[in-house]
Amino acid sequence: MAKQRRRKFGGVRKLGSGRWQATYIDPVTAARRPAPYTFETETQANDWLIGAEADMIRGRWVDPDIGREPFGPYADKWIDERPNLRVRTKALYLWLNKRYLQPEFAKVDLVDITPPMVRSWRADLMADKHLSSCKAKCADKAHKGVSATMAAKAYRLLRAILMTATDDELIKRNPCRIVGAGTERPRERPILNIAQVFKLAEQMPRHLRVFVLIATFASLRWGEVTAIQRKDIDLTKRTIRIRQQWIEVVGSGMELHPPKSGAGVRTVSIPELLVPLVQEHLDEFVAPGRDAFVFLGERGAVLRRSNFNKLGWSKAAEAVGAKGLHFHDLRHTGNTFAAQSGASTKDLMARMGQDSMNAAIIYQHATRQADGAIAAAMNDAIEEYRRAHGDEGGEASQAG
Incomplete structure (x- = not known):
């Protein structure tokens, strides 16, 4: 047996392999512990x-057994222990954890997760090599990797979970140290002009044109516009009250919830020419009764974002010169129209349902940078379009 070379603190010995092992007495248990690796x-x-x-x-000594907890159950517990998460945020965390984090880290002890x-x-995530199950299911398909935005979301979740593990003193330092990896840099989204908006509506099925x-023109999110009921609309005052949103929860289906923030509960004015x-x-298209939902599918079901392309959206967008248009780009377009009307930052925040002024300032900045004079108020722009209804509109312009 290799002879132990004793020192004042611990000891070293040469192993049969020719490498050296260091051991010491655990200050808590008084048991002899080896170094985590040989030399x-x-x-x-x-x-x-x-x-x-x-x-x-x-x-500063840390018990090596601390952190010997698999990432999988720790991550699940991390999500469960955050009761104040918005429903949609929790659903996103559960999905990101299951799809991107668990396949790689589920059985790895927290202490063994390293920066490399x-x-x-x-790197594998960006190349879509992270899921063996996905590769098995999609063996015949070319993998292009997840989007930069989704990769950033997954990285931020991993970093947040491991930061809590650091605070819990289960690991010494968070191994998520990639500069900029959690920052989303989405490409600039298209902005439609007035003519394109009306033409887009005309290309959709009749029950979705006003949708x-x-x-x-009310700058609404998907969940907000689909949750409007008769009692929320006051055509005399030309207002729509936003007080709820539909959220599609994995495993539960469609659920009604309050808007994503306190500022999301608001009353929005619409242009007068939209009233008729x-x-x-x-x-x-809308059933009688104050509680009837204003926008539903042809069979009376709640509209789902996942099915919207099947209802003619992609073809309609392409027809107006805006191929690849996202539904959220309508809100982006409406916010830009509102900023061009000369509205103040606080007024924009109220209309957009934002707690932070950052988004409102972005739209104001984009408007200040645009060529030409600030556009007339939104209703005047629509009225001008209506007078020249034959205008087919141009290509979708880019923000900024």
């Missing part, structure tokens, strides 16, 4: 013991 030389083993002894003297492991995981116009169009829609 090429006796000097390296002694140097490690010197560092371990210094950590104990300074009170995180870098490798992110497109309201989403744009909204009235026609109410008369033709």
Whole structure:
């Protein structure tokens, strides 16, 4: 048996493999512990013991067994222990955890997750090599990797979970150290002009035409516009009250919830020239009764974002010169129209349902940078379009 070389603190010995092992007495259990790895030389083993002894003297020594908890159950518990998460945020965390984090880290102890492991995981994520199950299911398909936005979301979640593990003193330092990896840099989204908005609406099925116009000119999110009921609309005052939103929760289906923030509960004015169009829609497509939902599918079901392309959206967008248009770009367009009207930052925040002024300032800045004079108020712009109804509109312009 290899002879133990004793020192004042710990000891070193040469193993049969020719490498050196360092051992020391655990200050808590009094059991002899080996260093987590072996060394090429006796000097390296002694140097490690010197560092371990210094950590104990300074009170920085950490029990090596701390952090010997698999990432999988810790991540699940991390999400469950956050009761104040918005429903949609929690659903996103559960999905990101299951799809992107668990396949790589579920069985890895927290203490064994290293910066190189995180870098490798992110690189594979961007190349879509992270899921063996996905590769098995999609063996015949070319993988292009997840979007930069989704990769940033997954990285931020991993970093947040491991930051809590650091605070819990299960690991010494968060291994997520990739500069900029959690920052989303989405490309600039298209902004439609007035003519394009109306033409887009005309390209949609008749029961969805006013849906497109309201989403744009009231600057509403998908969940907000789909949750409007008769009692929320006051055509005399030309207002729509936003007080709830539909959220599609994985495993539960569609659920009604309050808007994403306190500022989301608001009353939004609509242009006067939309009033007769909204009235026609109410008369033709909406059931009687104050609680009737204003926008539903042809069979009376709640509209789902995941099915919207099947209802003609992609073809309609392409027809107006805006191929690849997202539904959220309608809100983006409406916010830009509002900023061009000369509205103040606070007024924009109220209309957009934002707690932070950052988004409102972005739209104001984009408007200040635009060529030409500030556009007339939104209703005047629509009236001008209506007078020249033959205008087909141009290509979708880019923000900024």
